[in-house]
Amino acid sequence: MGHKINPHSNRMSITSAWQSRWFGGNKFKEYLVSDIKIRDYIQKKLNNAGVKSVTIIRSRDKLAIEVITSKPGLVIGRGGQGITDLKAQVQKLFYPAGIPAIRIDIVEDRNPELSAELVAQNIGNQIERRIPYRRACKQALEKTMAKNAKGIKIIVSGRLNGAEIARTEKFQTGSIPLSRFNINIDHAVYHAKTTYGVTGVKVWVNLGPHQIIEEEK
Numbered sequence: 001m002g003h004k005i006n007p008h009s010n011r012m013s014i015t016s017a018w019q020s021r022w023f024g025g026n027k028f029k030e031y032l033v034s035d036i037k038i039r040d041y042i043q044k045k046l047n048n049a050g051v052k053s054v055t056i057i058r059s060r061d062k063l064a065i066e067v068i069t070s071k072p073g074l075v076i077g078r079g080g081q082g083i084t085d086l087k088a089q090v091q092k093l094f095y096p097a098g099i100p101a102i103r104i105d106i107v108e109d110r111n112p113e114l115s116a117e118l119v120a121q122n123i124g125n126q127i128e129r130r131i132p133y134r135r136a137c138k139q140a141l142e143k144t145m146a147k148n149a150k151g152i153k154i155i156v157s158g159r160l161n162g163a164e165i166a167r168t169e170k171f172q173t174g175s176i177p178l179s180r181f182n183i184n185i186d187h188a189v190y191h192a193k194t195t196y197g198v199t200g201v202k203v204w205v206n207l208g209p210h211q212i213i214e215e216e217k
Contacts, residue, residue, distance in 0.1 A: 007178060007185040007204065014181050014210060022058035031058065038094060042067065045086065049074040052109050052117050063100040065090070070112035113140075113147045116188035116203040123154065124192035124201045133160055133199075137171045144205060150183075151175040151206035158192075158199035166197075176204045184210045 008016045019039070024031045039054045042065070050070035057064040069075055076083045083104055091102045112118040119140050126136040137154045144152045151174025159166050177183050184207040192199040 007187040010178075011181055011185070019053060020056050020058075022056075034094060038065070038090060041090065041093065042086070045089075046075055050109075050112060050118055050121065052112075052115050058100065061100050063095070063102050065102065065104045066107060067104065068107045068109050070109045070115075070118055072106045072108045075106050111147055113143045114149055114186070114205060114207060116186040116205045117190075119144060119152075119154075119205065120188040120190035120201045120203040123156070123203070124190040124199070127156075127192040127199050127201070128194055130194075133169075140203075141171055141173045145173055149174065149205055150208045151204075153204040155202040156199065157202075158194075159196040160199065162196045174206060176206050178204070182209055184208060 012018070020032070020035045022031060035056050038056060042054050043051050046067070046069065048071075052068040052070065055066040055068075057066070067075065074082070075086070077085070083106060087102055087104045090104070091098070095102065109115060109118070112122075123133070123136045123140055127133050133156050137156060140154060141152055151172070153170065153172040153176045155168060155170050157166065157168040160169065176185065178185060186203075186205040186207060188203050190201045190203075192201060
């Protein structure tokens with residue numbers, strides 16, 4: 001079962017948290033669609049800023065967006081101009097009436113090598129720049145394990161190096177116990193767009209036993 005379910009949803013109440021935090025009631029559908037559009041817009045707008053996650057928290061008249069990124073300087077901009085412009089654009093596109101009022105908070109991720117999302121983005125960006133996928137994957141394995149990760153697995157699939165027939169290759173170091181719920185497994189998927197088509201990159205990172213479970217023991 002661990003191979004068929006996204007590790008985040010499989011551990012939602014144990015090691016993962018919801019990226020949308022609100023109570024919608026009758027407006028659940030409206031809020032859900034709006035969150036997806038806002039999240040896609042921000043990730044596309046900040047494509048080069050190493051965005052790990054976008055968390056949306058709603059209240060009656062406020063909407064707080066927390067962006068975790070490995071390059072906060074690119075998002076904030078000189079004198080905070082970048083974050084001001086981003087806030088204004090999101091407000092204008094999605095809530096031009098000004099209600100709810102949007103607030104954007106930037107949080108720095110100091111260990112991008114331990115984030116499956118950022119590792120997948122890094123590998124995908126290198127593939128898009130025509131860097132050999134084997135070199136990109138092996139460098140990612142080394143950097144992640146150097147940060148004391150317990151294991152990492154990378155699966156790359158598509159027309160690798162422009163081959164006529166698509167294939168899948170796997171790179172793994174350490175252990176990835178997907179069926180153990182007390183292990184914090186980070187997972188991400190990235191689609192690299194190349195001249196030969198789309199190359200899929202899947203990354204699993206084993207961050208070790210969950211801290212709350214360790215404390216309870």
